[in-house]
Amino acid sequence: MAIYRSHVLVCGGTGCASSKSDLIKKRFEEKIKEMNLDKEVQVISTGCFGLCEEGPIVVVYPEGSFYSKMQINRVDRIVEEHLYKGRIVREFLYEESIADQKLKSLNQIDFYSKQKRVALRNCGLINPENIEEYIARDGYLALGRALTEMTPEEVIKVVKDSNLRGRGGGGFPTGAKWSFAAPNKADQKYIICNADEGDPGAFMDRSVLEGDPHAVLEAMAIAGYAIGASKGFVYVRAEYPIAVKRLEIAIGQAKTMGLLGKNIFESGFDFDVEIRLGAGAFVCGEETALMASIEGKRGMSRNKPPFPAVSGLFGKPTIINNVETLANIPQIIINGAKWFKSFGSEKSPGTKVFALGGKINNTGLVEIPMGTSLREVIYDIGGGCPNGKAFKAVQTGGPSGGCITADYIDTKIDFDTLTDLGSMMGSGGMIVMDEDNCMVDIARFFLEFTVEESCGKCTPCREGTKRMLEILEDITQGKAVMSDLDKLEKLANNIRSTSLCGLGQTAPNPVLSTLRYFRDEYEAHVLDKRCPAGTCSALLNYSITDNCRGCTKCVRQCPVGCITGKVKELHVIDQEKCIKCGACMEACPFDAIVKK
């Protein structure tokens, strides 16, 4: 194998790929060849680095130089200066990496220094399309150990002892789940990797699959050995083409090397993995709906019991684990349960990956030990809200979760603390909101999502969420009365306790949590017909400020003739007649019309 003195890592995650990082990589390769450096410098496309805000990202090792917001016309200079002459091009570096006149490497930057990478350990470090790079990072060592040195019972015991909890949102202990399926006798059992990451604003699983697909495959094989399953399915969203492609490559390579297939490590254990594509149904993240979908049916959930561990896919005992959960498994097998429990909180050991998004400076993917406070995540890692706006709340758990306000920002994050606050861990989406976001509108947004995604099987979810949405729409349009708030709350509690599956049971959470922490905002909409954040357009009024020069452009645009004023004099909008179409604001050349 060729040894290179320097490596150029180009992020090939979805975020950076969207900003044409593939062209940047190509230009690096061309220029390096031109300069005759191709035997000394290697260019690799990796998985997500995490700091998507600064993409496209390029990191040059061994220095760990972090070039952010890369542009194709910067490539030549980096090759000439950095790779040829050994002089780091300071002006293209990520701002923070040149603090105090000293150059910081990637891991010294605030965004990364507070993180602990277990599930993401290989993301942004290895070429996910090359199994040898994974193996060089101790890949398939855990599988080898499990198959040759451990009994299935021992494997389950280690996972149980580690107290790893399901990272898909529920937080159910993984080891316990496995131990339910293991003793069931059947001619066939299945392992399913749930990669149907549907929460809007969550992209942890996608990044693991794109950046380190072999870790997931290895873990599935280990799980298969533990419960006695010889077949695995990865159920992945069709919206993730890069992840699907890398999984296909990974499965092919693992089969060629004999790490999947028949008689792995000559242990007599067979395990095969197949990819199944979802087709855009959020409810398929729920395990019984997911299995129905793999069976080729409408993805509708069913009653439990029987639990999948007893009767799952095609009626056979089945274990369904989330991508991130699985990505932890090989590390637990190699390093042991004690190591895993050495970080994180007591009841939620290990780390959790969060997708930071919304009104935050450092949008991206972070992996932190459980028990880290929200403040550290949002301010130290995330860099706070942009444009000096005040932090208002953070939404966790997507459509199943709730909002956490500034008052609780010192909460230490784990499964239980978030649930206590009326939110939930969920799969790990963390959307930050500032003073400009209306919480009623956010609740309406999530309900709209649930209404569209409800599978329609059970009445509380199908009918109830629709009624809730109608009330929320009335509130945002200023048509609601105070008794609607009580009705909303009652309905929410009923839906929560009577729905069939997790989707319906958690659908009211965004409403209940915003009602709990932002009742005053709801009341402002209902009583004063006012949206304090200035988001709900039906409650906003257009008005003309002193910037008006009296050009009469707006008068000519207004379809209802509600603007009056003489040429070169301040104009006025008749609020009674205004239909709030916004045509005047668009027409005004002086930005004199405001909406508030």
Next chain:
Amino acid sequence: MQKVIDIKENVTKFEELSAYIERQDESQGVLMQTLHKAQELFGYLPIEVQKFVSEKTKIPMAEVYGVATFYTQFSLEPKGKYTVGVCMGTACYVKSSQLVLDQLIKTLKISVGETTEDGLFTLEATRCLGCCGLAPVIMIGDSVYGKLEPKKIPEIIESYRKK
């Protein structure tokens, strides 16, 4: 646009679909992949194609139709040359993707789910595209446009009209 598809004109596509179905292991729940394959071939799932799938797989037509209409990715209508998807994920939504969508509705003069008369554009409000760092985001075909402001929309659309 024409919704009934000419079976004679699409013979090779039907043959390819038929060959695909024959390769599948029937015990392993084949319908989803088959519909994915069919949509890849035809661009959408017209009723004739669903009937064909039903006959070949021996899965009742009602079930095929049920699955085809359950999942948002399967489309029973033909799509325009370019699908314009506006990300309505949470990260984009809190960064005002609604305003971007409103502007697209104005510029294209169609509402969500519709196709322009010239058959060029289909407008969709999509689920999270996963480029939350670039929010708000739209996708036209395979190209992603990030950190958008509504006023940039007309220019972007115009560039596709000229193609």
